[in-house]
Amino acid sequence: MEKISLYKPFQSTSALTYIEEVLEHGKLASGGKFSISCKNWFLKNYQSDSVYLTSSCTDALEMAALLADLKQDDEVILPSYTFVSTANAFLLRGCKLIFADSLHSSPNIGWETILPLVTVKTKLIVVMHYAGISVDMDPLKTFARDKGILLVEDAAQAIGARYKGKYLGTISDIGAISFHSTKMISCGEGGCCIINNPEMKQRAELVFEKGTNRLAFQRNEVSKYEWVDLGSSYGMSELQAALLFSQLEYLESLRAHHITIWNLYQSLLRELQTHEKLILPEVPDFAEVNGTHFFIVLKSSDVRMQLKNFLNANGVDSSFHYLALHRSPYYGNRNHQNLPNADRFESCLLRLPIHHEVNENNVLQICGLIYAFFQKTHE
Ligand SMILES: Cc1ncc(COP(=O)(O)O)c(C=O)c1O
CATH class of the missing domain: 3.40.640.10 (Type I PLP-dependent aspartate aminotransferase-like (Major domain))
Structure with a gap:
């Protein structure tokens, strides 16, 4: 597949x-x-x-x-x-x-x-x-x-x-x-x-x-x-x-599709947030999103790596995102700031598939895998 x-x-x-x-x-x-x-x-x-x-x-x-x-x-x-x-x-x-x-x-x-x-x-x-x-x-x-x-x-x-x-x-x-x-x-x-x-x-x-x-x-x-x-x-x-x-020319239809997928992830994964397994993106009232990326935040980098590997073994790509710049090899030695939230997003944020070909069945499958992962490994 x-x-x-x-x-x-x-x-x-x-x-x-x-x-x-x-x-x-x-x-x-x-x-x-x-x-x-x-x-x-x-x-x-x-x-x-x-x-x-x-x-x-x-x-x-x-x-x-x-x-x-x-x-x-x-x-x-x-x-x-x-x-x-x-x-x-x-x-x-x-x-x-x-x-x-x-x-x-x-x-x-x-x-x-x-x-x-x-x-x-x-x-x-x-x-x-x-x-x-x-x-x-x-x-x-x-x-x-x-x-x-x-x-x-x-x-x-x-x-x-x-x-x-x-x-x-x-x-x-x-x-x-x-x-x-x-x-x-x-x-x-x-x-x-x-x-x-x-x-x-x-x-x-x-x-x-x-x-x-x-x-x-x-x-x-x-x-x-x-x-x-x-x-x-x-x-x-x-x-x-x-x-x-x-x-x-296709921006509005692409955006509408991304938002449908984004909202489906949000609603299907909400229960896991309620049980403090993960955190979903927070959208303040002033923001209208484009649904470009969908991400979840896990409790630790270990959980993130295990989930990433589990999704990968089941045919689903996922990825972390930025490495915090204040500790980068190039600028880290000029900077001694302590930025715990940036560190946490570096270690714990995981992006899930979202693009024009991702459909509702894909999201059901991906979310089903995420539930299965938590049932198996983190009850
Ligand atoms: C936040 C942010 N700024 C700037 C860039 C640079 O964009 P570009 O690759 O078009 O130069 C990127 C690239 O993905 C980005 O994520």
């Missing part, structure tokens, strides 16, 4: 037609018809007027770090329980990283874990919306605005998810989304950078275009294009954009 995989990239029927169109047309670099279509999709659906398609979410975060104009002594507060790009993008600018702990009830960082870390040197706070579940943004936004601190959303996993009705990535100064092939909407490697701070919009197009005013030149606003700022080559190629556009 075929294994139930953790994730599987979605492919739409229009993908090949769009890619062939790009190849026939011959314009393969960024800024062509499909780049414009994707951008327009975001402008319309995300109600934003400043969106850049990048070749990864890492690129989008690096754009954010450049736009923040970080200096050597500046401090950036960020989650420890996140992907390494959240940290690298800012560290590349030479600032100091201060890791915030996850909340007790969620892998996300929050007001409670951020506030004690703020100093006069804090220049920027990065939040990451784990599994597309929103961080509580309003208190952070008010605080950051009052203190003159910039706020960035790593919304890598958050396409289509919202906070109080607003799409994640559009709430802070800058938002970054990923279209890596592990994501619900993907084009292999890809991302986008959403600029919400009006004071950053003009500079963003220079940073995006290798520090040149090439976009102004294309609009006939200048007679030649020159090197005018610091920047890099961030644009998504037209081939990626064609693939991305073929998927964006």
